Amino acid sequence: MRVAMATAAKRAGRRNEDFTGAVPGAAVLVDGAGIPGSESTCRHGVAWYAGHLGGSLLGLLALAPDRGLTALLAEAVTHVTDLHRDTCDVADPISPSATVAVLRIADGLAEYLVLGDCVLVLGRAGAEPLVVRDLREVVISGSYEPALRAAGEGSDEYRRVLGELRSHRNGPGGFWVAKDDPRAADEAVTGSCPVAALTAAALLSNGASRVEDRFRLAAWPAVLAGLESDGPGALIERVRQAEALHSVAPDDATVAYCTDLAGS
Known part of the structure; x- marks a missing residue:
């Protein structure tokens, strides 16, 4: 599997609270979420949480390929929570949290997990893309x-x-995000499909999925086509232009575009 990635903070000088990364056969995207005032509950911040959660997930995906994605996310949440449990009020409702998308290719299957408002799009030969969302x-x-x-x-x-x-x-x-309780992983949207039926896959933070779900600049088949021809950075630039045109506050935007899936 080949993965092309792009990410951009909401504005210059602002720390990016998204994370994306890949290991052989798997890709992860984490969209950090924070509430104003959370500095009083966690000295590390949202970007720290998102980065450590994503890094932990990648490590587990590489080391434990036979375990389910839900179990891996639960372990990653526990690990990151333990890292700052003694210094921060991890249970406070406004402490850092994140939404998550994971794609793993193994044994002829594409396995996926989405928790929160990240989006995962699976391109399918001769059919409409499969769009995986937690609404x-x-x-x-x-x-x-x-x-x-x-x-x-x-x-x-x-x-x-x-x-x-x-x-x-x-x-x-209610709705569920990765935070301090590993049981949230059980609430993720999960599934699998034969990898032979897929042409490509895209993982998007909600700041990047605006290209389709907020600004309607392109339907998902055209989004995938644009990622193939122009790359993830061009998609983010289109979103930035639309935000400026419509006076919409920008958000961190991240895309991981996966191709050659059967080659994993």
Whole structure:
């Protein structure tokens, strides 16, 4: 498997809180998430969390190819949590967390895992791409948007509604992210398909998936075609141009584009 990667921080001078990497036969993308004020709960920060979680996952994928992706993510969450459990309030609701996408090619299968709002797209010969998403956070957050807009950012009511939204994180009936509880891995969207049916795969952070799901610049087949012809960096540049055109605050954006899957 060959992997081409590109990543860009939301703006110059800002630390990138995404992570992507690959080992033979596997690719990982981690999109770090933080809440303003989290510095008081964790001295390391979101980028540290995302990088260590991604690095731990890559190491486990390389050393334990026979273990399930869910088990590997759970172990990685435990490992990173243990690294700062004694210095930081890892259980605080605003401590660093992350969303995750993993692709592994083994024994003729493409195995995948998505937790949170990362996106994994599998190109298929003669068929529409298989788009793997975990939409729970999008759905739940969307239900709170009218109340947040009506309250006005910074108001007491805004903070109350935002707190209610955050209470759905990593709980029954809510949405799930990698944080301090390894049981979140059990909530990931997982599956597999024969690698022979696939032409390519793309892992995208939600800052990069805006090319399709927010700005509608291209449908997923065209996104894959563009990655093949122009590479991941060009996709991120298109997103940046759309953000500027529509006055949308930029986000960290990361893409890992995987080809020659059967050669893994």
